[in-house]
Amino acid sequence: MTAAVKPPFWLLAELTYRGPLHCVFCSNPVDYARHDAELDTATWKRILAEARALGAVQLGFSGGEPLLRDDLEELVAHARSLGFYTNLITSGVGLTAARARALKDAGLDHVQLSFQDSTRELNDFISSTRTFDLKSRVAAIIKDAGYPMVLNCVMHRFNLPHVGRIVDMAERMGADFLELANTQYYGWAWQNRAALMPTVDELRDAEAIVAAHRERLASAGQAMKILWVSPDYADARPKPCMAGWGAVFLVVAPDGLALPCHSARMLPGLAFPSLRDTSVRRAWFDSDAFNAYRGEAWMDDTCGSCDQRHADHGGCRCQAFLLAGDAAAADPVCRKSAHRGRVDALLDAAASAALERTREAPLRFVPGAAAGGGLVFRGDAASLALSAPIDELQATTP
Amino acid sequence: MIDPQARPAVAPMYRLQFEPAQDGWVLLYPEGMVKLNTPAAEILRRCDGRRSVTEIVGDLERAFERDGLSADVLAFLAQARARGWVHPGAAP
Numbered sequence: 001m002t003a004a005v006k007p008p009f010w011l012l013a014e015l016t017y018r019g020p021l022h023c024v025f026c027s028n029p030v031d032y033a034r035h036d037a038e039l040d041t042a043t044w045k046r047i048l049a050e051a052r053a054l055g056a057v058q059l060g061f062s063g064g065e066p067l068l069r070d071d072l073e074e075l076v077a078h079a080r081s082l083g084f085y086t087n088l089i090t091s092g093v094g095l096t097a098a099r100a101r102a103l104k105d106a107g108l109d110h111v112q113l114s115f116q117d118s119t120r121e122l123n124d125f126i127s128s129t130r131t132f133d134l135k136s137r138v139a140a141i142i143k144d145a146g147y148p149m150v151l152n153c154v155m156h157r158f159n160l161p162h163v164g165r166i167v168d169m170a171e172r173m174g175a176d177f178l179e180l181a182n183t184q185y186y187g188w189a190w191q192n193r194a195a196l197m198p199t200v201d202e203l204r205d206a207e208a209i210v211a212a213h214r215e216r217l218a219s220a221g222q223a224m225k226i227l228w229v230s231p232d233y234a235d236a237r238p239k240p241c242m243a244g245w246g247a248v249f250l251v252v253a254p255d256g257l258a259l260p261c262h263s264a265r266m267l268p269g270l271a272f273p274s275l276r277d278t279s280v281r282r283a284w285f286d287s288d289a290f291n292a293y294r295g296e297a298w299m300d301d302t303c304g305s306c307d308q309r310h311a312d313h314g315g316c317r318c319q320a321f322l323l324a325g326d327a328a329a330a331d332p333v334c335r336k337s338a339h340r341g342r343v344d345a346l347l348d349a350a351a352s353a354a355l356e357r358t359r360e361a362p363l364r365f366v367p368g369a370a371a372g373g374g375l376v377f378r379g380d381a382a383s384l385a386l387s388a389p390i391d392e393l394q395a396t397t398p
Numbered sequence: 399m400i401d402p403q404a405r406p407a408v409a410p411m412y413r414l415q416f417e418p419a420q421d422g423w424v425l426l427y428p429e430g431m432v433k434l435n436t437p438a439a440e441i442l443r444r445c446d447g448r449r450s451v452t453e454i455v456g457d458l459e460r461a462f463e464r465d466g467l468s469a470d471v472l473a474f475l476a477q478a479r480a481r482g483w484v485h486p487g488a489a490p
Contacts, residue, residue, distance in 0.1 A: 007419060009431075057419075085413060085427075085431075176411060
């Protein structure tokens, strides 16, 4: 197997699961609070060196909030000296002008800043923090320090109607890229799928607005590029998730677990290697977990006989597990999947809920109402409660 | 079209570097990488913001002992500029 496997191209270093925001679509695992033993500086340096020696080029420092690690500058400098192209993926909390300069001096190449919306109200509601004004200041700090800047905004039912204003905001802030990341339903977003899911019509309307802005930007010779991440439930096209399992992307979780994606640690039956005691080379090439869904041998007939299998790699294993209960099944967003009905049921429920809302009252954004509507905000207490073993749950049930 | 007197430089968004794993020169940018063929790499390596296009052409013609590279270099630089890889730089 090893002969055909290429080394990782992209390393995502999740330095910590700690973070100041409480976003309802956080991509950290729901049980993150149970994995809080973080790697030390020396171990991270060894991992970076090993990954780079294999041929990894792109490096993202992520979290949680990577700025909460006070060795971030040291790790960036180490990564830069190894020849990585380095990216800081941040909420902006903690990025002062002094720190932005120190990271630049250490060799940081670019910064991806998250926003939750173009309005203070929704940004602060979705993240359960007062961070909109701070993020706006941080965007200016990033540009003043001379970084290429990616603005990332996770899109869902609440902010899709604002998509035009989000584009305007990104332009005003001087973003080089705007990533409109339609919610992918894993982790906390899976918990909140009923509340976050837009209707297919809402997605089509927003996509048309994005297309118009792209055309305007191109004809005006503006440099900003907009990435529209496919809402794959509605588009019904399996995404080539991570460009294939264990093909180009290596995530290292805060506790040192090597993973093929952000969310795979929740898949049952896979023993992911820990880089505390395993080399990157052994983890990537030799571990059973990384080989489990490599190539096409694992595919069932639906994928194995499909002419798209080289392009979409069967879609997403985590999505197959969440929607079909089988990580080796065809991605249920695919029209060929026997489980596509479960995706359609979720979209139908979103359409019914939208219809219900229009009957109730004029559209109005009421934070308290939405919270009462069952949103689960990311946080330590919620993480521990959602991941409690059965006996612990019983013990706490009155 | 790029002014032959302009002094092009690789844009700040991009980093040009040799990748042993690819056995070649690449342009790195946020979340991506362009593998360069040898002529492209030889041109971009000379786009340092100090040398003019004319000087770059002369340099390449000496290095590869060939004449008449001007049209090819200008065509490549026009493409590279359209893709945002290089800033044309001002003529002095």
